[in-house]
Amino acid sequence: xxxxxxxxxxxxxxxxxLVYGLSALGLSVIFGVIxxxxxxxxxxxxxxxxxxxxxxxxxxxxxxxxxxxxxxxxFLVGYALQHFVVRRVSYLPDHxxxxxxxxxxxxxxSGCLVVFGPDAQGVQLAYALDSxxxxxxxxxxxxxxxxxxxxxxASALLLFFKYSATGRxxxxxxxxxxxxxxVGLNVDRLYAFTFGIGAACIGAxxxxxxxxxxxxxxxxxxxTLLAFVVVIVGGMGSLFGALLGGILIGVSEELAxxxxxxxLKTAFSFGLLIVVLLLRPQGLLGRVVx
Amino acid sequence: MTSIDRKLxxxxxxxxxxxxxxxxxxxxxxxxxRFASAQGKTLKIGVNLPRSGIQAQxxxxxxxxxxxxxxVLAGKGYPKVEVVHADNETKVDVGRAQAEKLxxxxxxxxxxxxxxxxxxxxxxxxxxxxxxxxxNVAAAPQITDGRFKTVFRNFPTGPMIASDxxxxxxxxxxxxxxxxxxxxxxxxxxxxxxxxxxxxxNLIGKFDMPYKFADVISYDPAARDLSAEVRxxxxxxxxxxxxxxxxxxxIMIVQEMxxxxxxxxxxxxxxxxxxxxxxxxxxxxxxDDIINMVPWFDxxxxxxxxxxxxxxxxxxxxxxxxxxxxxxxxxxxxxDAYKRAGAAEPAKLxxxxxxxxxxxxxxxxxxxxxxxxxQNTKTRNSAIQNRGGKLLSVAPKEAAVAKPIWxxxxxxxxx
Numbered sequence: 001x002x003x004x005x006x007x008x009x010x011x012x013x014x015x016x017x018l019v020y021g022l023s024a025l026g027l028s029v030i031f032g033v034i035x036x037x038x039x040x041x042x043x044x045x046x047x048x049x050x051x052x053x054x055x056x057x058x059x060x061x062x063x064x065x066x067x068x069x070x071x072x073x074x075f076l077v078g079y080a081l082q083h084f085v086v087r088r089v090s091y092l093p094d095h096x097x098x099x100x101x102x103x104x105x106x107x108x109x110s111g112c113l114v115v116f117g118p119d120a121q122g123v124q125l126a127y128a129l130d131s132x133x134x135x136x137x138x139x140x141x142x143x144x145x146x147x148x149x150x151x152x153x154a155s156a157l158l159l160f161f162k163y164s165a166t167g168r169x170x171x172x173x174x175x176x177x178x179x180x181x182x183v184g185l186n187v188d189r190l191y192a193f194t195f196g197i198g199a200a201c202i203g204a205x206x207x208x209x210x211x212x213x214x215x216x217x218x219x220x221x222x223x224t225l226l227a228f229v230v231v232i233v234g235g236m237g238s239l240f241g242a243l244l245g246g247i248l249i250g251v252s253e254e255l256a257x258x259x260x261x262x263x264l265k266t267a268f269s270f271g272l273l274i275v276v277l278l279l280r281p282q283g284l285l286g287r288v289v290x
Numbered sequence: 291m292t293s294i295d296r297k298l299x300x301x302x303x304x305x306x307x308x309x310x311x312x313x314x315x316x317x318x319x320x321x322x323x324r325f326a327s328a329q330g331k332t333l334k335i336g337v338n339l340p341r342s343g344i345q346a347q348x349x350x351x352x353x354x355x356x357x358x359x360x361x362v363l364a365g366k367g368y369p370k371v372e373v374v375h376a377d378n379e380t381k382v383d384v385g386r387a388q389a390e391k392l393x394x395x396x397x398x399x400x401x402x403x404x405x406x407x408x409x410x411x412x413x414x415x416x417x418x419x420x421x422x423x424x425x426n427v428a429a430a431p432q433i434t435d436g437r438f439k440t441v442f443r444n445f446p447t448g449p450m451i452a453s454d455x456x457x458x459x460x461x462x463x464x465x466x467x468x469x470x471x472x473x474x475x476x477x478x479x480x481x482x483x484x485x486x487x488x489x490x491x492n493l494i495g496k497f498d499m500p501y502k503f504a505d506v507i508s509y510d511p512a513a514r515d516l517s518a519e520v521r522x523x524x525x526x527x528x529x530x531x532x533x534x535x536x537x538x539x540x541i542m543i544v545q546e547m548x549x550x551x552x553x554x555x556x557x558x559x560x561x562x563x564x565x566x567x568x569x570x571x572x573x574x575x576x577x578d579d580i581i582n583m584v585p586w587f588d589x590x591x592x593x594x595x596x597x598x599x600x601x602x603x604x605x606x607x608x609x610x611x612x613x614x615x616x617x618x619x620x621x622x623x624x625x626d627a628y629k630r631a632g633a634a635e636p637a638k639l640x641x642x643x644x645x646x647x648x649x650x651x652x653x654x655x656x657x658x659x660x661x662x663x664x665q666n667t668k669t670r671n672s673a674i675q676n677r678g679g680k681l682l683s684v685a686p687k688e689a690a691v692a693k694p695i696w697x698x699x700x701x702x703x704x705x
Contacts, residue, residue, distance in 0.1 A: 002525060005521055005522070005524075005525040008521060009518060009521060012517055012518070012521070016515065016517075113342065118341075118342050118343070118346035118347070118350075119346070119347055119568060120347075120537065120538045120541070120568065122541075122572060124572065124574075128545075129545055129548040129549050129576075129701075130549075131549045131550070131551065133551070138549075138550055138551060140517070140549045140550075141549075142549075143517075212514075212515065213514050213515065213542075214538055214541065214542075214572075216538075218342075218343060218344065219514075222512065222514060223514075226514075253518065254517075254518050257518030257519060257521070257522060258518060258521055258522050258525065261507070261508065262507055262508070262509045262513075262516075262518050262519040262522060263479050263508045263509050263510060265518065266510065
């Protein structure tokens with residue numbers, strides 16, 4: 001394999017990995033604070049993708065400009081989901097919560113099938129198939145835009161958690177649930193807000209990913225699984241970890257494809273997951289919870 | 291006599307007892323009634339197809355082909371039948387369970403199943419229950435290798451498709467006066483894709499082709515992204531790209547080729563995808579010039595003309611493709627066998643299917659007949675080129691309606 005192909009693969013893997021990271025951020029945020037594993041993660045992302053698709057079809061809106069709308073709508077969905085449904089099972093054992101969210105996931109897939117049908121659908125943008133050429137290096141324009149959008153959304157999220165009063169309150173809830181209640185924080189509302197923020201990330205990621213792949217209802221489980229791999233490699237609950245995990249998976253998949261066989265790329269990312277679990281079970285940037 | 295007296299006498303035959311007895315008798319009677327229905331005059335065909343899942347698009351086109359055939363053939367004197375639809379969800383285990391359910395519901399013939407893996411599983415069920423299975427689409431050779439006595443397939447096997455693909459390519463290269471010197475294959479790693487790949491790689495030596503395979507690259511047809519696969523294929527510097535795809539993967543491959551600015555001499559396909567509506571509509575002019583070496587219909591045959599006219603009336607916005615034509619013809623085979631058998635009994639249907647000889651058909655090749663393994667060995671493929679959203683037959687000569695464009699035009703020079 002020649003050097004040009006490998007360098008192209010590295011760049012493509014980096015850009016794809018950033019988008020993977022963004023798609024996993026929502027899962028990490030929700031788990032990091034509420035300690036609930038969102039098994040409907042991929043399904044919510046597919047909802048975001050269909051939303052961006054409809055905005056494109058009805059108003060000609062570029063999915064990149066749909067990001068704020070997708071994030072806002074999914075925020076409301078996430079807020080309502082936590083407030084009206086998930087909160088009511090938070091005292092139950094973990095597997096009961098998993099079943100609830102898995103059930104919600106099935107309902108979302110079925111709903112999407114009823115409304116949108118099983119066909120794959122995508123957006124056709126003027127720049128969809130453009131690329132930048134720098135010597136022998138060819139950079140996919142859409143992938144580059146998607147990676148930049150992923151960095152912008154992730155940065156906004158990090159700034160929100162670091163500098164806003166609500167963000168600090170959410171972090172306080174994550175660090176010490178009882179302490180947060182004692183000092184008078186409305187933990188239920190903050191949890192709903194956090195689920196909303198996580199879902200907003202997922203919605204934003206959905207809008208961005210629609211630039212890269214076509215959407216169909218059965219896409220969801222693959223993205224749920226991908227998000228799990230990314231978040232476990234990066235560290236459950238760590239926002240930087242999710243981005244790092246995404247980049248590692250993206251780059252390793254691309255390199256495995258060009259150096260070995262493309263059909264081995266998924267095996268390669270799961271191999272990476274196993275290595276991380278064996279050597280650093282909390283993930284690369286995760287904290288040990290005692 | 292009071293009821294107490296009757297009980298004491300051991301002869302309790304009250305209203306409830308009578309009702310319970312009647313219900314039991316009705317339940318018992320239902321079994322022979324259903325059996326009688328299965329053995330009676332009206333054939334009940336169980337259609338087992340992927341109506342959802344990754345191959346939903348093909349399954350739905352297949353259903354359209356069956357519905358179209360029932361309408362067209364009703365006007366040509368074929369008997370009426372009852373059709374029971376089942377969705378195998380593009381899953382082998384569901385396909386097997388659905389086949390059993392259809393047979394339990396009284397279906398004495400199964401039609402399907404589009405996917406080779408699912409068809410193999412359903413063939414086992416049909417064999418065990420001595421129910422005929424008429425295959426619409428499935429290419430894995432093992433389906434008609436002699437292990438099943440109740441399977442009848444009017445679709446070419448993987449090696450037949452590969453052999454025809456080599457012959458058709460030679461015809462196209464001869465017409466165009468230009469042939470590639472190297473090729474790279476990108477194939478889905480499911481049962482169909484692997485079977486096709488194996489057949490092509492094993493048979494190339496027999497056809498004295500002008501090229502050799504520089505690389506053979508497999509991928510998951512459900513992959514989210516095929517940029518790496520296309521990058522690897524481009525890195526082989528091959529002049530010809532041979533793809534064996536499903537639908538979404540075919541779209542992604544072309545999009546990635548455009549993004550990565552890779553223009554080989556041409557693209558040939560021996561799978562579904564590039565001739566399907568979503569591919570043509572989504573890619574527009576970028577879908578042009580790809581040549582599909584696939585099982586197809588002969589537009590010049592009278593039955594094909596009836597099918598094309600009915601299709602244009604019923605589905606004006608959709609393209610008639612392999613899923614449609616071969617499901618149409620599978621229905622024709624089923625109705626023809628039923629007509630000749632004169633009964634819906636599985637044994638009689640199987641005997642009639644064995645003696646099939648339908649000259650008034652739609653697919654390329656001579657009359658439909660089956661060998662002792664249930665395979666139509668005479669059905670042929672066509673080379674179909676995508677041109678401006680239409681699918682034009684460019685080879686073999688007897689079924690051609692246009693000359694091929696070869697080499698393919700660069701992506702940015704298509705008007």
